[in-house]
Amino acid sequence: MSSLYEQLGGEPTIELLVTKFYHRVLADPMLAPMFDGIDPDRLEQHQRRFLAVALGGPNAYQGRDLTSAHAHIARRHGLSxxxxxxxxxxxxxxxRALNADESAIAQVMTIAESTRSMVLGRSAQAAVA
Structure with missing residues (x-):
């Protein structure tokens, strides 16, 4: 059985997904201030690598665990x-805009939801071992 990463289209789709995702996030008045002073290219690069691992693709992620990576946002902006x-x-x-299958979307959302405690600093457990 192929990984979710492969089902979604692999690297080209993940790259497009992350680019379009950050366009939406940075256009959101509630979220945009959280990214002030953060290099968008570096952010996208980390997100592409993280998603690849999280969705069963190649492991090139060398970033911090999710709690550490979001701690400054939590302190500065009250991440909730x-x-x-x-x-x-x-x-x-x-x-959905990329025409992903609803089943794949549900799986991605389950994976994303599983990171909530780490992103919000409720758990010190690293997201990627």
């Missing part, structure tokens, strides 16, 4: 479930 839900909404909308 409201923000996380907005990000999930943009992720699902982006996948």
């Amino acid at each position: 479930d409201l923000h996380f839900d907005a990000v999930l909404k943009h992720l699902a909308a982006t996948l």
Whole structure:
């Protein structure tokens, strides 16, 4: 059986997904301030690598665990479930815009939801071992 990464179209799709996803996120007035001062190219590169691993693709992710990576946003902007839900909404909308299968979208959303505690700093467990 192929991985979710492969089902979605592999590297080209993940690259397009991340680019379009951040267009949506950065256009969201609630979320955009959280990315002030962050290099968007570097952010997208990390997100592409992280998603590849999370969706069963190649492991080239060398970033920090999710708790550490989001700690400064949590401190500076009060990162909350409201923000996380907005990000999930943009992720699902982006996948739908790319004509992803609803079953694949549901699987991606389950994986994304599984990171909530780590992103919001409720767990020190690393997301990628």
